[in-house]
Amino acid sequence: MRAALTSLFALSLLALSPLPRPAAAQDAEAGQRAFNKCRACHQIGEGARNLVGPELNGLIGRHSGSVAGYSYSSANKNSGLVWDEATFAEYIKDPKAKIPGTKMIFAGIRSEKEIADLTAFLKQFGPDGKKL
Structure with a gap:
């Protein structure tokens, strides 16, 4: 009986202790909702x-600066950036800090989770607009 109680106590401590947990997975559905902040200026699909x-x-x-028919700022065209997840995450937090002189007027998204979700949503679409 004592051994069972000791084991039960140890398991309850483990359940309450702050064990390292894996990072939250990206959620494209939540990212679609986050895209509502972008929708006034951008389209996708x-x-x-x-x-x-x-x-x-x-x-x-x-x-960066390569979509045909769009008039980019010189700063954006000449930034030399290739959009990967890390670069996009840094940019969307504060566009003017990442590319000084960009004409994008956006306060930024601070939440790491929201950025990850938005990235998951954006990654679904290939260059032709079809979902991958």
Whole structure:
């Protein structure tokens, strides 16, 4: 009986202790909701077109300032950036800090989870706007 209680006590301590947990997985559905912050200026998906900002199809892996038909700032065109997850995460936190002189007017997204979810949503779309 004593051994059973000791084991039960040890298990309850483990359940309450702050064990390291894996990082939260990206959630494309939550990212779609986060994209509502972007929707006023950007489109994504089949039939997306440039608005105030460029369409975002195939963003991950694309060179900054390279969407045909969009009038980028010199800062954006000449930044030399290739959009990967880390670069996008840094940019979306504070666009003007990452690319001084960009014409993107956006306060940024501070939440790491929201950025990860938004990235998951954006990654679903290939350059043609079709879901991968």
